[in-house]
Amino acid sequence: xxxxxxxxxxxxxxxxxxxxxxxxxxxxxxxxxxxxxxxxxxxxxxxxxxxxxxxxxxxxxxxxxxxxxxxxxxxxxxxxxxxxxxxxxxxxxxxxxxxxxxxxxxxxxxxxxxx
Amino acid sequence: xxxxxxxxxxxxxxxxxxxxxxxxxxxxxxxxxxxxxxxxxxxxxxxxxxxxxxxxxxxxxxxxxxxxxxxxxxxxxxxxxxxxxxxxxxxxxxxxxxxxxxxxxxxxxxx
Numbered sequence: 724x725x726x727x728x729x730x731x732x733x734x735x736x737x738x739x740x741x742x743x744x745x746x747x748x749x750x751x752x753x754x755x756x757x758x759x760x761x762x763x764x765x766x767x768x769x770x771x772x773x774x775x776x777x778x779x780x781x782x783x784x785x786x787x788x789x790x791x792x793x794x795x796x797x798x799x800x801x802x803x804x805x806x807x808x809x810x811x812x813x814x815x816x817x818x819x820x821x822x823x824x825x826x827x828x829x830x831x832x833x834x835x836x837x838x
Numbered sequence: 839x840x841x842x843x844x845x846x847x848x849x850x851x852x853x854x855x856x857x858x859x860x861x862x863x864x865x866x867x868x869x870x871x872x873x874x875x876x877x878x879x880x881x882x883x884x885x886x887x888x889x890x891x892x893x894x895x896x897x898x899x900x901x902x903x904x905x906x907x908x909x910x911x912x913x914x915x916x917x918x919x920x921x922x923x924x925x926x927x928x929x930x931x932x933x934x935x936x937x938x939x940x941x942x943x944x945x946x947x948x949x
């Protein structure tokens with residue numbers, strides 16, 4: 724079956740602009756999580772959505788937001804971009820069921836560069 | 839904050855077993871141990887997880903000490919493609935809590 728698909732793969736934006744990243748989870752998965760990866764901070768959790776509701780949120784400013792649609796696809800938005808937002812943004816999907824099946828499957832990521 | 843301690847790097851000869859240690863001395867009774875790896879420029883990949891019993895799958899084995907304060911991920915026959923950063927994560931209730939990644943161990947498999 725198809726894996727987690729993230730678009731676009733690469734993006735260059737100017738400081739002050741906003742950006743929207745998209746994630747299509749594995750078919751049947753209802754949970755989508757977003758992570759930011761930078762060389763200095765490593766992999767950091769942004770937020771998680773399950774059935775269109777945000778269930779968990781990491782310690783990021785309000786400029787970072789997300790949403791999930793009824794088909795489980797998710798988008799994250801970053802407004803007023805700063806140079807420090809340059810990072811690899813990763814999306815992960817999971818069944819969010821108890822016991823087995825709770826492993827998360829990650830996409831290839833979107834590499835965002837802010838100039 | 840990550841609740842685990844891992845060595846920053848390790849080397850392993852190709853074809854030999856790679857044994858990656860993880861210390862989680864403050865683990866609670868209901869926390870699972872998860873292992874993921876990230877090959878350069880790719881998203882992390884799930885390897886294995888366990889609660890208290892040892893686990894084995896097609897990729898690796900997970901050995902958890904009886905007191906659960908540490909664990910070891912074993913790749914039985916390491917190949918060059920196993921070169922990656924390996925993350926050990928403790929996680930309570932996988933259904934409702936996010937993965938918290940530490941710095942992991944950079945494993946280099948050498949020919």
